[in-house]
Amino acid sequence: MVLIVNGLSAQYHTSKGSVYAVDDVDFNLSDGESIGIAGESACGKSTLGLSIVRMLLGGKANGKIILDDTSILDISESDFTRKFRWKKISMIFQGAMNSLDPVFTIREQFVEVLNQHNFAGNFDDAILNALHSVSLDDVILKKYPHELSGGMKQRVIIAMALLLEPKFVIADEPTTALDVLIQAQIINLLKKLKKEGMSIMLITHDLAVLSEIADKIGIMYGGQMVEFGSSYEIYKNPKHPYTQGLLESIPTLKGNIPKYIKGNPPSLMEPATQCRFIERCPLAIDKCKMVPPKFKTDTGYVRCWLYDQS
Numbered sequence: 001m002v003l004i005v006n007g008l009s010a011q012y013h014t015s016k017g018s019v020y021a022v023d024d025v026d027f028n029l030s031d032g033e034s035i036g037i038a039g040e041s042a043c044g045k046s047t048l049g050l051s052i053v054r055m056l057l058g059g060k061a062n063g064k065i066i067l068d069d070t071s072i073l074d075i076s077e078s079d080f081t082r083k084f085r086w087k088k089i090s091m092i093f094q095g096a097m098n099s100l101d102p103v104f105t106i107r108e109q110f111v112e113v114l115n116q117h118n119f120a121g122n123f124d125d126a127i128l129n130a131l132h133s134v135s136l137d138d139v140i141l142k143k144y145p146h147e148l149s150g151g152m153k154q155r156v157i158i159a160m161a162l163l164l165e166p167k168f169v170i171a172d173e174p175t176t177a178l179d180v181l182i183q184a185q186i187i188n189l190l191k192k193l194k195k196e197g198m199s200i201m202l203i204t205h206d207l208a209v210l211s212e213i214a215d216k217i218g219i220m221y222g223g224q225m226v227e228f229g230s231s232y233e234i235y236k237n238p239k240h241p242y243t244q245g246l247l248e249s250i251p252t253l254k255g256n257i258p259k260y261i262k263g264n265p266p267s268l269m270e271p272a273t274q275c276r277f278i279e280r281c282p283l284a285i286d287k288c289k290m291v292p293p294k295f296k297t298d299t300g301y302v303r304c305w306l307y308d309q310s
């Protein structure tokens with residue numbers, strides 16, 4: 001599965017005006033590659049994921065998303081549902097484990113998902129395959145959500161996203177609200193799925209959890225992907241001052257005191273007219289009063305005037 005995202009923007013229209021939640025994002029993934037999307041709260045990470053599965057409620061996405069040679073924003077809703085949604089690409093929604101229906105057994109909830117997608121194969125085979133791929137035992141099928149631990153509920157949610165065997169799964173903060181041991185189990189599960197050939201887009205505010213899964217990383221700030229590249233390049237040689245700040249804020253075992261980025265993220269109620277990071281950037285220069293374009297790096301790009309070679 002090859003994914004090319006080009007000039008992707010997404011806006012929500014609210015009674016207070018438009019929210020420019022995703023602004024001119026580019027990235028690409030080759031077959032089998034996974035990407036990590038990191039950035040602070042409200043910088044557009046979920047909106048980016050929702051745009052790719054065409055599930056932006058109250059919003060509209062523009063630009064190009066090419067999935068396996070099809071421009072998926074240009075096909076009809078029914079074609080997208082029939083050929084792509086949950087079959088080639090699915091999403092594990094943020095907080096979904098808390099929205100399992102308390103009055104239905106886990107099996108009934110799996111059946112509901114299969115029915116919604118007009119699944120024509122053998123229901124039991126599909127459910128058991130998905131369940132086993134997340135290392136859950138068949139006995140949980142008879143249980144109700146309140147009988148499961150948080151980690152088991154999150155596995156159920158991941159299994160639901162895998163029911164129709166998509167090759168690309170977007171996981172939006174799949175470890176939030178789980179204790180650290182369970183977080184590690186879920187990350188290991190995603191690693192296992194990746195090894196089995198699945199491409200994953202892992203969305204998180206925590207850069208530290210990406211290192212084991214992501215071949216590439218996109219750093220989001222104020223609706224823009226301010227840096228994109230191979231994980232190696234982003235970790236070893238981060239270029240954007242925001243990426244540098246994020247990496248310095250990760251606690252280490254070596255005793256370095258984690259730093260934090262002063263100030264608050266910008267409002268997304270206006271389109272960008274200058275660098276979105278200007279107010280918080282320790283390295284800002286005069287040019288930063290203009291919106292930075294994407295400057296090429298070894299493996300991707302950075303949106304920062306400090307890398308202007310002209």
Ligand SMILES: Nc1ncnc2c1ncn2[C@@H]1O[C@H](COP(=O)(O)OP(=O)(O)OP(=O)(O)O)[C@@H](O)[C@H]1O
Pocket residue numbers: 012013014019021039040041042043044045046047048057058094205268
């Ligand atoms: N349905 C919506 N209607 C209006 N505005 C929205 C909607 N969903 C998100 N937003 C706004 O869009 C911006 C980006 O939100 P988004 O949820 O994509 O960010 P995020 O990086 O995923 O945040 P978090 O890490 O907190 O989940 C925010 O300003 C948010 O308030």
